[in-house]
Amino acid sequence: MARPCLLLNPTSRHGRAARxxxxxxxxxxxxxxxxxxxxxxxxxxxRDENVFLIGEEVAEYNGAYKVSEGMLxxxxxxxxxxxxxxxxxxxxxxxxxxxxxxxxxxxFMSWSFTWVCIDQIVNNAANVRYxxxxxxxxxxxxxxxxxxAHQLGATHSHRMExxxxxxxxxxxxxxxxxxxxxxxxxxxxxxDDPVIFLESExxxxxxxxxxxxxxxxxxxxxxxxxxxxxxxxxxSYGRALQRVVRPAVKALADDHGIDVELIDLRTLRPMxxxxxxxxxxxxxxxxxxxxxxxxxxxxSGILQKLQKPAFDYLDAPIEYVxxxxxxxxxxxxxxxxxxxxxxxxxxxxxxxxxR
Amino acid sequence: xxxxxTMPQLSDTMTEGTVVKWLKKEGDKVRAGEVIAEVETDxxxxxxxxxxxxxxxxxxxxxxxKAAVGAAIAILATGSExxxxxxxxxxxxxKAAASAPAGNAVARPEASNQQAAPKxxxxxxxxxxxxxxxxxxxxxxVATHEAASRSEIHEPDGVGHGATRGPxxxxxxxxxxxxxxxxxxxxxxASPLARxxxxxxxxxxxxxxGTGPNGRVVQAxxxxxxxxxxxxxxxxxxxxxxxxxxxxxxxxxxxxxxGEKQVIPLTKMRQTIAARLQQxxxxxxxxxxxxxxxxxxxxxxxxxxxxxxxxxxxRLSIGDFIAKAVATALVQHPxxxxxxxxKNNQIIRYGDVHLGMAxxxxxGLIVPVLRHxxxxxxxxxxxxxxxxxxxxxxxxxxxDEMSGATFTVSxxxxxxxxxxxxxxxxxEVGILAIAAAEPRAVxxxxxxxxxxxxxxxLSADHRAVDGAVAADFLRTLKNLLEEPGLMLx
Numbered sequence: 001m002a003r004p005c006l007l008l009n010p011t012s013r014h015g016r017a018a019r020x021x022x023x024x025x026x027x028x029x030x031x032x033x034x035x036x037x038x039x040x041x042x043x044x045x046x047r048d049e050n051v052f053l054i055g056e057e058v059a060e061y062n063g064a065y066k067v068s069e070g071m072l073x074x075x076x077x078x079x080x081x082x083x084x085x086x087x088x089x090x091x092x093x094x095x096x097x098x099x100x101x102x103x104x105x106x107x108f109m110s111w112s113f114t115w116v117c118i119d120q121i122v123n124n125a126a127n128v129r130y131x132x133x134x135x136x137x138x139x140x141x142x143x144x145x146x147x148x149a150h151q152l153g154a155t156h157s158h159r160m161e162x163x164x165x166x167x168x169x170x171x172x173x174x175x176x177x178x179x180x181x182x183x184x185x186x187x188x189x190x191x192d193d194p195v196i197f198l199e200s201e202x203x204x205x206x207x208x209x210x211x212x213x214x215x216x217x218x219x220x221x222x223x224x225x226x227x228x229x230x231x232x233x234x235x236s237y238g239r240a241l242q243r244v245v246r247p248a249v250k251a252l253a254d255d256h257g258i259d260v261e262l263i264d265l266r267t268l269r270p271m272x273x274x275x276x277x278x279x280x281x282x283x284x285x286x287x288x289x290x291x292x293x294x295x296x297x298x299x300s301g302i303l304q305k306l307q308k309p310a311f312d313y314l315d316a317p318i319e320y321v322x323x324x325x326x327x328x329x330x331x332x333x334x335x336x337x338x339x340x341x342x343x344x345x346x347x348x349x350x351x352x353x354x355r
Numbered sequence: 356x357x358x359x360x361t362m363p364q365l366s367d368t369m370t371e372g373t374v375v376k377w378l379k380k381e382g383d384k385v386r387a388g389e390v391i392a393e394v395e396t397d398x399x400x401x402x403x404x405x406x407x408x409x410x411x412x413x414x415x416x417x418x419x420x421k422a423a424v425g426a427a428i429a430i431l432a433t434g435s436e437x438x439x440x441x442x443x444x445x446x447x448x449x450k451a452a453a454s455a456p457a458g459n460a461v462a463r464p465e466a467s468n469q470q471a472a473p474k475x476x477x478x479x480x481x482x483x484x485x486x487x488x489x490x491x492x493x494x495x496x497v498a499t500h501e502a503a504s505r506s507e508i509h510e511p512d513g514v515g516h517g518a519t520r521g522p523x524x525x526x527x528x529x530x531x532x533x534x535x536x537x538x539x540x541x542x543x544x545a546s547p548l549a550r551x552x553x554x555x556x557x558x559x560x561x562x563x564x565g566t567g568p569n570g571r572v573v574q575a576x577x578x579x580x581x582x583x584x585x586x587x588x589x590x591x592x593x594x595x596x597x598x599x600x601x602x603x604x605x606x607x608x609x610x611x612x613x614g615e616k617q618v619i620p621l622t623k624m625r626q627t628i629a630a631r632l633q634q635x636x637x638x639x640x641x642x643x644x645x646x647x648x649x650x651x652x653x654x655x656x657x658x659x660x661x662x663x664x665x666x667x668x669x670r671l672s673i674g675d676f677i678a679k680a681v682a683t684a685l686v687q688h689p690x691x692x693x694x695x696x697x698k699n700n701q702i703i704r705y706g707d708v709h710l711g712m713a714x715x716x717x718x719g720l721i722v723p724v725l726r727h728x729x730x731x732x733x734x735x736x737x738x739x740x741x742x743x744x745x746x747x748x749x750x751x752x753x754x755d756e757m758s759g760a761t762f763t764v765s766x767x768x769x770x771x772x773x774x775x776x777x778x779x780x781x782x783e784v785g786i787l788a789i790a791a792a793e794p795r796a797v798x799x800x801x802x803x804x805x806x807x808x809x810x811x812x813l814s815a816d817h818r819a820v821d822g823a824v825a826a827d828f829l830r831t832l833k834n835l836l837e838e839p840g841l842m843l844x
Binding site: 313314316351 | 548550
């Protein structure tokens with residue numbers, strides 16, 4: 001029973017293509033990020049009856065951010081399951097059902113709420129396969145909005161990638177385009193290990209070309225060299241790419257004549273170190289950009305993976321552009337000010353290029 | 356906006372300079388293009404011009420003070436701002452900047468503040484591990500001094516070094532060059548890539564001027580350090596000769612055998628000579644070929660010609676004839692008139708001859724270059740070389756007058772040297788050592804006769820020149836000198 005949403009109405013233009021009914025013949029469709037996610041879940045649920053979706057408001061309300069719009073109508077209440085506000089409980093339920101052979105997709109309204117279910121995700125999901133000597137697999141996907149969105153305040157704005165990416169046993173994925181969102185989510189649902197699938201509320205409206213193909217997947221653990229360049233390697237992922245990195249790369253090329261090689265990591269664990277190193281061998285310089293806090297932030301981990309193998313190829317220390325280390329302010333301007341900006345990226349890139 | 360006046364790089368190898376003289380004082384008006392100071396580089400004294408008009412607000416480096424290339428040595432008030440304000444805001448930075456890099460920076464006393472001392476000790480300690488030990492007499496003191504000044508550069512930007520912030524955190528322009536150009540025992544900052552590239556190329560990092568933050572040597576510095584053969588003007592440097600022996604004779608103290616020990620600190624020029632020639636001898640596979648030239652015909656010709664030129668007050672030297680003959684022979688043997696460019700796996704042969712002539716100075720030697728000598732007559736060679744030698748002795752040579760030679764001649768004939776071999780000055784592939792012309796007993800038609808003979812020795816880089824090629828060149832040269840008329844052909 002789809003209800004129209006006053007704030008967000010993603011189905012209006014592209015909804016049909018997302019379900020893959022009317023436009024089957026078109027190989028690519030313009031989809032929003034949220035439609036790409038929905039397409040991935042829908043196709044995988046059609047393909048495998050063990051896949052189900054669980055979370056707050058995913059069913060009757062069509063998803064807090066309308067990612068699961070229409071899915072209750074299509075798959076019914078046994079596979080699209082509404083829960084009370086009880087993250088620890090339903091994430092635990094998902095881990096248990098995954099151990100028993102189902103393939104749950106857990107939607108968190110915000111990854112900031114998962115501090116209460118870290119026990120289920122870290123102590124259980126990440127460890128069960130190892131501790132059972134492989135007798136149990138945990139094919140669960142935890143997905144939802146990650147990081148700073150728009151004036152949600154400090155408690156809703158946590159960047160959780162560095163929290164989960166450090167846990168062996170978990171796979172952490174953070175797409176930056178609708179096409180990757182679909183392909184990576186499909187790979188995640190098919191994966192036999194627990195996947196932390198990070199999105200951003202602010203990216204859900206982003207449009208992009210998405211292959212309309214049930215067999216289309218993007219492999220986990222492979223970075224995308226989004227732009228070839230010779231002067232500096234810029235490593236980023238997720239929303240930072242869309243919000244500031246791509247504009248910064250353009251500004252660097254247009255205004256400063258600096259040719260950036262841009263790498264979208266796509267998967268944060270396991271990280272595609274090789275692609276980054278190959279690029280640094282070419283450019284001799286590296287800047288990492290994310291929206292995390294710097295100390296023990298995701299970029300610190302990336303930096304640690306790169307600096308030793310790249311050491312002899314570096315002409316400058318690797319720079320890491322990150323958010324200010326303060327609780328995320330509610331005020332719009334302060335929120336913007338704490339995050340990496342085009343200017344900060346440009347100056348970091350110039351610094352490593354000695355320009 | 357106040358403008359910084361920085362130590363200019365007046366020659367390819369210059370890493371720091373000394374302000375010999377300020378021609379303006381604080382408060383003086385300055386026009387753009389006006390000469391405001393005299394600066395001593397590693398090779399010569401040069402005049403420094405102002406690029407902008409304004410009022411000289413702050414002199415950060417006093418006369419006699421040193422500063423690294425790129426370091427601020429003065430601040431110019433160029434706009435409507437008050438000189439006093441500029442003085443206040445600018446002087447500290449400029450002084451710190453100027454005093455930091457130069458080892459024995461004179462600058463002003465407040466530069467060495469309380470912070471420096473403990474760090475100096477630390478830095479000096481680490482310097483000891485890092486680099487070649489210094490002679491005990493002077494090394495320790497220099498290293499400490501250097502370290503003390505270096506540690507001051509670090510501090511100001513310690514906070515913002517994350518550089519992840521916007522322009523607000525932009526690090527103030529640090530003095531470039533960490534003084535490591537002279538390799539006097541302090542730690543060399545270099546990027547890992549620069550270290551690797553330097554190791555591959557056999558470049559001593561201590562000799563390379565770093566242009567990165569804190570004077571860090573980066574890849575580009577190492578790559579540009581190797582004298583690039585591509586631009587003729589890019590080549591540089593002290594040429595070689597066997598001269599040190601002769602020179603020390605010339606400058607030997609008047610009192611001999613006093614028993615006193617003298618410690619002579621290396622001048623910039625001496626350091627450059629040492630580094631370059633060591634590099635040349637270590638990296639270039641030298642070989643040597645000597646021929647004896649009968650110069651009687653040449654001497655006769657010279658006497659006759661000089662007689663004719665008496666009224667013009669021109670007197671050609673044997674050296675002028677040799678230069679002419681060498682130029683003529685080089686045109687016929689371009690394989691010897693060449694640069695070896697190992698970096699790009701190529702040899703560059705030059706169509707024109709730019710002849711370097713080693714000139715001994717009281718402390719060192721320098722090689723002025725006679726450009727396009729192959730297009731000159733003897734009179735022009737005489738005039739131009741006299742002019743260059745004068746300039747060289749007065750340390751007034753300009754950059755392009757001492758770089759870009761395609762071949763070099765070193766003449767020790769006047770010292771009575773019988774025979775010697777000079778060291779090739781890269782990227783050139785050959786150098787000719789001219790010894791004294793002297794009467795020798797030689798065999799002519801089975802008879803022993805006395806003739807005036809001069810031994811000339813070609814040192815060549817075997818990577819570019821083979822033995823037979825060198826011999827062929829020498830044969831041509833010998834013919835030209837023994838039959839000087841051939842130079843007209």
